[in-house]
Amino acid sequence: MLSGSSSGLWLLFLCALGCVIAEEDKKVISTIGSTAELTCIYPQEKKFILNKLRVFWQIADGSKLCSVVHTFNSGHENQSEQCADFRNRTRLFQDKLENGIFSLLLLNVSLRDEHTYRCIVQKKDVVFRVIHNADVTLKVAANNSLPVLSEPTGNCPDIGEKVTLSCNYSQGYPEPNIYWINRTDNSSLHPSSLKIIQDNDGTYSVFSTLKIEPNSDIKVGCIIENELLQQNLTVLCKLLNIWQITGVCVCLHVYL
Ligand SMILES: *[C@@H]1O[C@H](CO)[C@@H](O)[C@H](O)[C@H]1NC(C)=O
Ligand SMILES: *[C@@H]1O[C@H](CO)[C@@H](O)[C@H](O)[C@H]1NC(C)=O
Ligand SMILES: *[C@@H]1O[C@H](CO)[C@@H](O)[C@H](O)[C@H]1NC(C)=O
Ligand SMILES: *[C@@H]1O[C@H](CO)[C@@H](O)[C@H](O)[C@H]1NC(C)=O
Ligand SMILES: *[C@@H]1O[C@H](CO)[C@@H](O)[C@H](O)[C@H]1NC(C)=O
Ligand SMILES: *[C@@H]1O[C@H](CO)[C@@H](O)[C@H](O)[C@H]1NC(C)=O
Ligand SMILES: *[C@@H]1O[C@H](CO)[C@@H](O)[C@H](O)[C@H]1NC(C)=O
Numbered sequence: 001m002l003s004g005s006s007s008g009l010w011l012l013f014l015c016a017l018g019c020v021i022a023e024e025d026k027k028v029i030s031t032i033g034s035t036a037e038l039t040c041i042y043p044q045e046k047k048f049i050l051n052k053l054r055v056f057w058q059i060a061d062g063s064k065l066c067s068v069v070h071t072f073n074s075g076h077e078n079q080s081e082q083c084a085d086f087r088n089r090t091r092l093f094q095d096k097l098e099n100g101i102f103s104l105l106l107l108n109v110s111l112r113d114e115h116t117y118r119c120i121v122q123k124k125d126v127v128f129r130v131i132h133n134a135d136v137t138l139k140v141a142a143n144n145s146l147p148v149l150s151e152p153t154g155n156c157p158d159i160g161e162k163v164t165l166s167c168n169y170s171q172g173y174p175e176p177n178i179y180w181i182n183r184t185d186n187s188s189l190h191p192s193s194l195k196i197i198q199d200n201d202g203t204y205s206v207f208s209t210l211k212i213e214p215n216s217d218i219k220v221g222c223i224i225e226n227e228l229l230q231q232n233l234t235v236l237c238k239l240l241n242i243w244q245i246t247g248v249c250v251c252l253h254v255y256l
């Protein structure tokens with residue numbers, strides 16, 4: 001591939017001028033569909049002169065054949081070598097470049113964007129030299145849906161009988177954890193079934209059921225945990241027999 005081989009040439013060229021060990025290694029967490037800001041800041045006392053500046057954003061982990069993410073060369077963007085994946089999705093802060101802010105905005109993030117990115121800044125005195133080099137690792141999470149609890153099936157509130165609740169969650173990333181809890185004392189409840197599948201788009205879906213004896217006014221919670229986002233999505237079901245008909249129970253849903 002043309003873009004692959006020429007980006008390799010760029011790397012060689014940069015090393016010929018002296019490789020700079022990455023000084024920073026940051027982690028950025030972004031959700032699918034949102035805009036990620038990959039930080040690269042190198043302030044100087046004097047303002048940078050744009051036509052003596054080059055900013056290269058590349059994929060640094062070697063995981064892709066094509067590694068060119070964004071190129072700014074001597075006052076102009078030049079995306080002729082940019083990987084097709086990134087077309088129209090990258091922006092520099094044009095009016096902040098002279099102040100040493102070389103951060104990149106990556107629009108409409110998807111799971112395929114999980115890479116380590118490298119920002120390489122060159123300044124021209126006599127020739128262009130690398131003055132700054134920073135790595136940023138992008139972690140992508142998905143949390144676009146809420147867990148869904150079904151209406152209970154089974155006899156309710158007959159003593160000794162159990163009702164079944166099911167909790168479904170779709171399109172989470174990375175693989176979520178699921179917990180069922182007794183919300184009265186926050187003790188954990190053991191699911192009677194649990195299935196986690198990875199869909200074609202890489203996201204995870206969860207299907208779980210719980211059988212409980214509805215012998216009192218009971219509140220049950222289904223919690224979906226995204227460890228990367230440090231986020232718990234909780235749906236509660238307060239089992240009610242609103243029609244006072246033996247055997248018929250409904251769920252009063254509350255999201256937290
Ligand atoms: C953009 O870069 C390519 C090769 O890297 C070069 O051939 C082309 O002339 C450049 N375009 C502009 C407008 O500088
Ligand atoms: C990028 O944007 C240009 C101009 O808006 C458009 O013509 C082109 O089709 C877009 N390319 C992609 C890959 O979305
Ligand atoms: C965002 O990217 C997805 C594919 O990853 C695409 O289907 C969708 O149309 C894009 N949305 C926008 C607003 O460009
Ligand atoms: C997903 O996470 C983001 C960032 O933490 C948050 O702003 C958003 O509300 C969450 N989405 C849902 C459906 O909870
Ligand atoms: C959850 O998924 C199972 C299996 O696909 C389905 O039978 C059930 O109706 C779903 N429940 C809800 C509340 O969507
Ligand atoms: C929920 O907790 C309350 C208080 O500890 C307890 O009385 C009740 O039996 C528990 N329900 C279930 C289904 O474990
Ligand atoms: C259960 O957990 C919720 C949320 O973490 C909290 O607000 C509530 O006070 C807890 N209840 C008990 C009985 O510990």
Ligand SMILES: *[C@@H]1O[C@H](CO)[C@@H](O)[C@H](O)[C@H]1NC(C)=O
Nearest residue numbers: 179181223225229230231232
């Ligand atoms: C989510 O809830 C589970 C179960 O109650 C708990 O162990 C975990 O620490 C919670 N995680 C976060 C990020 O609040």
